[in-house]
Amino acid sequence: MASRGGFDCDVLVIGGGIVGLATAHALVRAAPGTRVTVLEKEPGPARHQTGRNSGVIHSGIYYRPGSLKARFAVRGAAEMVKFCAEYDLPHQVTGKLIVATSRDELPRLHTLVQRGRENGIPVRELGPPQIAEYEPEVRGVAAIHVGTTGVCDYGAVADRLARILTGSGAAVHYDAEVTAVDRRPWGVAVRTADERVFRAKALVNCAGLHCDRVARLSGDDPGMRIVPFRGEYYELTDPDRIRGLVYPVPDPAFPFLGVHLTRGIDGSVHVGPNAIPATAREGYDWGTVRPRELATTLAWPGTWRMAGSHWRYGAGELRRSLSKPAFTAAVRRLLPSVTESDLRPAPAGVRAQAVLRDGTLADDFLIKEAPRTVHVLNAPSPAATASLPIGREVASRVLRWL
Known part of the structure; x- marks a missing residue:
């Protein structure tokens, strides 16, 4: 071929999600005249992870100092706010609370304080009276306020990036699902x-939920699924019950942040998410089952090793998926007055989580190089926040092939 x-x-x-578009944007800016083409299988940009989240601009407080997530999220949060302001895209820097609801969570909360300070993030420690000043209906024994957290519309950001690209001479093709890759020494x-x-000198794989499949099409073993x-x-x-963003203290053994409350850029308050294995890579409900994709997931040894390590956590998440009372009980940890009738269903999202062969959940961004190719193999949250720095990192690697 x-x-x-x-x-x-x-x-x-x-x-054509936010990471792919940000990478193309970085290529065009770093090396003017570089001919860049983006291929997106959907009829428009940002149809999956980018466009199906709560729009949080993450501060970087959760991530190990020195990790790609920590460095890129801290840098990316400031850059995302600047980008939104420059292009008049809706955004707000709201700050957020991370709330300990029991005393046994206090050591983990204090660890987050230290981690935030090591990452250069302004953090303010709060007692119960100060929590109530920020969020009158939220209860906790202690909290921290993270001032650099905000919200935006990542779908609008992706759409703007696509328009910038086409305006600068790059090509963005939709309805262009890649089915075969032929890599040779020359291209x-x-x-x-x-x-x-489409023929090119180099390839960047930012396929998100399908990145491991694209890596295998390229002839590379990604070492994950x-x-x-x-x-x-x-x-x-009633969204007026929450003023901003309220998070629990996360479990460090799992890369999910727990059920939280997020006042979005449109004024609505999202509650969630839980985290349950999906029966398809784009399985946004229980009725979407793709047997071939499910078989690929179940055939991966890491899936079973992960399940063996985290089955108790997973069972709780599954219960909250199937039972609204159980989900409501989880919300009450932060918002004690909430009832089932206060909650109505909202659209779901799917996280593309890289799982290694030994069952380890990749906890940092995972970027691998192969001849004339760069694969972005783990870029879930906070990848949208960090998309501009991720794009520059990937661009710097791929430009060596030109």
Whole structure:
């Protein structure tokens, strides 16, 4: 499929979510004149992880100092606010509370204080009276206020990035699902489901929920599999009960933040998510089952090792998925006055979680290089926040092939 001549572009980017678009944007800015083409299988940008989250601009407080997540989230939060302001996109820097609801959570809360300070994030410690000043209906024994957290519309950010790209001469092709990759010493060619062929000098894989599949199409062993976790949300029928963002103290053994309350840019308050294995990579409800994708997940040894390590946590998440009373009880830890009637269903999202062969859940961004190729293999939250720094990092790696 590939040949030495006749390149259609210099770099092909697979994936039109925020990370793929930010990477293309970084390439165009770092090396003006570089011909960049983005291939997205959906009819528009940001149809999955980017467009199906609560829109939080994360501060970086949760992440190990020195990790890619910590460095890119801290930097990315400031850059995302600046980008939104520059292009007049809706955003707010609201700050957030992380609330300990029992004394046994206090050591973990104090660890977050230290981690925040090591990451250069302003953190204020609060007692119960100060919690009530920020959020009158929230209860806790202690909390921290993180001032750099905010909210925005990541779908709007992705749409703006796509328009910037096309305005600068890059190409963004929708309805372009990649079905074959042919990599040779002189370049890469890909074929799409509608039999179009694109030839380039280098390839970037930002396929999100399908990144491991694209890596295997390229002839590379990614050493992981994407195990999709569905996050189910409710929203408050009376959003005025919450002023901003309220989070529990997370369990460090699992890469999910627990059920939290997020006042979005539109004024609604999302409640959730839980985290349960999805039966399809784009399985936004129980009725979506794709047997081939499910079989791939179940055939991966890491899936079973992960399940063996975390089955108690998973059982609790499954219970909250199937039982609204159980979900409501989880919310009451932060908002004691909430009732089932105060919650109505909201659209779900799916997290593309990389699971290693030994069952380890990848806890940092995972970027791997191969000949003429860069694979972004783990970029769930806070990847949207960190998308601009991630894009620059990936661009710096791929430019070496040009």
